[in-house]
Amino acid sequence: ALLPILNYPDPRLRTIATPVKKITDDIKTLITDMIDTMYDAQGIGLAASQVDQHIQLIVMDLSEDKDTPMVFINPKVTPLVEEKQPYEEGCLSVPDVYDKVDRPNKVRIEALDENGKEIDKEVEGLLAVCIQHEMDHLNGVIFVDYLSKLKQTRARDKVRKVIKIREKQE
Numbered sequence: 001a002l003l004p005i006l007n008y009p010d011p012r013l014r015t016i017a018t019p020v021k022k023i024t025d026d027i028k029t030l031i032t033d034m035i036d037t038m039y040d041a042q043g044i045g046l047a048a049s050q051v052d053q054h055i056q057l058i059v060m061d062l063s064e065d066k067d068t069p070m071v072f073i074n075p076k077v078t079p080l081v082e083e084k085q086p087y088e089e090g091c092l093s094v095p096d097v098y099d100k101v102d103r104p105n106k107v108r109i110e111a112l113d114e115n116g117k118e119i120d121k122e123v124e125g126l127l128a129v130c131i132q133h134e135m136d137h138l139n140g141v142i143f144v145d146y147l148s149k150l151k152q153t154r155a156r157d158k159v160r161k162v163i164k165i166r167e168k169q170e
């Protein structure tokens with residue numbers, strides 16, 4: 001099923017996600033729904049916080065054919081390089097807003113997959129940028145928080161306009 005995505009500056013996006021204790025059938029259904037929702041919204045990642053489910057769960061798919069979803073449960077991300085690089089980011093909760101954010105571009109990801117199997121890998125580039133962006137969501141941080149106050153105001157105005165247009169289309 002498609003889930004509604006919370007839009008910035010909804011305060012629910014600031015909720016800190018809690019660890020997943022047991023991978024229940026409900027969680028497996030949420031994973032499927034989040035993957036469907038991510039594809040429908042043309043995203044490459046989605047954090048459970050964005051669909052108002054405040055547990056430590058991220059889905060991502062950076063593949064061309066949108067047929068290789070990745071699931072990260074209770075993820076831990078550790079930077080592997082000191083220096084940060086700018087990368088153009090977007091966010092499904094801040095539609096039509098894109099801007100550069102500086103982040104380490106090589107990180108280690110430790111997590112569980114949807115079957116509870118350990119994941120422990122080093123990634124770089126867009127995958128590293130995206131997982132850090134998703135981790136921020138689980139900690140109530142949105143990428144516009146790294147931008148200037150002026151850009152944050154512009155982002156709020158932009159989201160308001162996009163939502164109005166979407167409501168008219170329905």
Ligand SMILES: O=C(O)C[C@@H](Cc1ccccc1)C(=O)SCC(=O)c1ccccc1
Pocket residue numbers: 042043044045046047088089090091092093129130133134137
């Ligand atoms: O809101 C989200 O978490 C999804 C977000 C993930 C993300 C994309 C790019 C950089 C960092 C994090 C998106 O998928 S935004 C839409 C998108 O597909 C995209 C935007 C910019 C570059 C590449 C992809």
Ligand SMILES: [Zn+2]
Pocket residue numbers: 090091092093133137
């Ligand atoms: Zn986002």
